[in-house]
Amino acid sequence: MQKPGKKLSFLIAGAAASALVLSGCSGAGSTGGGDAADNTITVLMVGNPQMEDIQKLTADNFTKTSGVTVKFTILPENELRDKVTQDVANQGGQYDAVTVGAYEVPIWAKNGWLHELSTQAGADSAYDTADLIKPMVQSLTGDDGKMYAAPFYGESSFLMYNKEMFEAKGLTMPEKPTWAQVADFAAKLDDKNKGVAGICLRGLPGWGEMFAPLTTVVNTYGGTWFEKDWTPKVNAPEFKEAANFYVDLVKKHGESGAPQAGFTECLNTFGQGKAAMWYDATSAAGTLEDPNSSKVAGKVGYAYAPVNKTEYSGWLWTWAFAMPKTTKKQDNAWKFISWATSKDYEKLVGEKLGWSRLPSGKRTSTYSIPEYKESAKAFADITLGSIENANPTNPGLQPRPALGVQFVGVPEFADLGTKVSQELSASLAGSKTVDQALNDGQKLAEEVAKNYK
Structure with missing residues (x-):
């Protein structure tokens, strides 16, 4: 069997070289993070609210006490x-x-691209690795049993809804809704005259954008990307039913500009009161409950991820800090990573920015903090329940060939998922049918399957 990690490394290396040429070598002059004696480290992060918070807090707290300057991108x-x-x-x-996620870490650890962090974490008693939530640590563990990234926050997915809009229509959201119920609610709450969508769902192409929520819909409808023996099922009836449902729901009652709407766009849409419901990451709740950034703070209800044929359907994810093997500043990088993922950092966020904004979902102790429990009482229990009930081994109705709820844990999935999402985003825009998009996707999945048959 071909080793997919080596294949991906070759493909990515070529793509990266091309990208550097096209970008005019914008990263030139920064090799290995600079001189090892320099107390400046460079950190690349995803643009989510929790990362924007740590950027605000670093200079006056981490740098002030450690002497390590952090340059963020x-x-x-x-x-x-x-x-x-x-x-x-x-x-x-x-x-x-x-910042990397549960999908990348095991693959990259196997390829030797990351420093293991278990040694440093275990040597630091104050870090308290035993306090980290087990599913999060497991998702960041290599074949050797060592942790290759430290979770910054963990999440599953759930349904968020505007309680005022539901009350105005005399509607009641069950704790465990079905997708049929959600579609019915969306039709009743859609108010285009007021610029309010019935629901917001990601339509932005990307395996980690559109297909994060959509794959959970596929799972609960009885579909899968691949069967246990790697038989591709992208154009199977169950996959088509789920994708058609998702696309039709967005086209009829979703947000405007859906093909360009990802997590951030839906966060803004729902947070500004422009959508009645939003199915997405549990980590969004902290921002939605912050009155400084959300018009719906205190008005949001939370329900488990909608289902069809399964009992639960929430995903499992963590954004985590990893240390590339190429860094020459391991000590300072670990100082930052351990601070960013510590109990003390959570306390700092609570005191400085508000307790609902803690980067939660990674430490058991978080859910015992009185101030957090009070500020997050609307969503803390259902967040933890969603995380605990996520099943990366068997998230659907049939055995899977690789780990992952909203992704398939093999290197080729990033390219496969992104390409199929581009096809489906075109369906949202009306340039092709969902069935056409998935028939094309099946051919791509068959090529992936050849590496494992």
Whole structure:
């Protein structure tokens, strides 16, 4: 069987080289993070609210006490994935710490692209690795049993809804809704005259954008990307039914500009009161409950991820800090990573920015903090329940060939998922049918399957 990690490394290296030529070598002059004696580290992060918070807090807190200056680069999710993959896989050495997810870490650890962090974490009693939530640690563990990234926050997915809009229509959201119920609610709450969508769902292409929520819909409808023996099922009836449902729901009752709407756009849409419901990451709740950034703070209800044929359907994800093998500043990089993922950092966020904004979902102790429990009482229990009930081994109705709820844990999936999402985003825009998009996707999946048959 072909080793997919080596294949991906070759493909990415070529893509990265091309990207550097096209970008005019914008990263030139930054190899290995600079002189090892320099107390400055470079950190690449995804542009989510939790990362924007740590950027605000670092200079006056971490740098002030450690003497380590941090230069941040923050990018939208799709751009972040491209940039970090190019740099880490191509051994570019531009960054000392990067945010990566549960999909990348086991693959990259196997390829030898990351420093293991278990040794440093275990040697630091104050870090308290035993406090980290087990599913999060497991998702960041290599074949050797060592942790190759430290979770910054963990999440599953759930349904968020505007309680005022539901009350105005006399509607009641069940704790565990079905997708049929959600579609019915969306039709009743859609108010285009007021610029309010019935629901917001990601339509932005990307395996980690559109297909994060959509793959959970596929799972609960009885579909799968691949069967246990790697038989591709992208154009199977169950996959088509789920994708048609998703696309039709967005086209009829979703947000305007859906093909360009990802996590950030839906966060803004729902947070500004322009959507009645939003199915997405549990980590969004902290921002929605902050009155400084949300018009719906205190008005949001939370329900488990909608289902069809399964009992639960929430995904499992963590954004985590990893240390590329190319860094020459391991000690300072670990100082930052351990601070960013510590109990003390959570306390700092609570005291400085508000307790609902804690980067939660990674530490058991978080859910015992009185101030957090009070500020997050609307969503804390259902967040933890969603995380605990996510099943990366068997998230649907049939056995899977690789781990992952909203992704398939093999290197080729990033390219496969992104290409199929581009086809489906075109369906949202009306340029092709969903069935046509998935028939094309089946051919791509058959090529992936050849590596494992």
